[in-house]
Amino acid sequence: MGQNPSEPGATDTQAFEIRVAGLVPQQVLVQLADVETSSRETRTVLICRCRDQAELHGFLARLRTFGLEVVEVRRLLAGTVDEESTGDGHE
Template identity: 40%
Template sequence: MRYEIRVEGEMSRTMTDSFPELESCVISGQTLLFGQVTDEAHLYGLLARFQSLGLHVVEMRRLAM
């Protein structure tokens, strides 16, 4: 499964490095992270990482293959 996750604000390189399994870019003042998510447990782990870093997820969506 591929996912796209939008985070409020521009994440620093150090922050994006906390998500080595995802690629990232900045669009209109938001950080877009995207990539392969292996299963539901991985997805919940990513969300927990965002929360623990104090990041606000604006949007998350599963992409068609």
């Protein structure tokens, strides 16, 4: 029997949108495996999936080791990852 995506335990990760100042160099993106990106002229949006707060904080620490300035972190609701990462309507 399959699980309903809205049931607790149906997924063990949450998606986060992380905006960083400037463009992230390609060699850094390669090291940030399994991260979706959307680059604009003055910022890069990264979508990552984390199991818990500790994993999110670890990812943010990795970004700092690359010298990236994190300007915003938002938790995305289930089902909004594709809409949020491809759209440019909300600022």
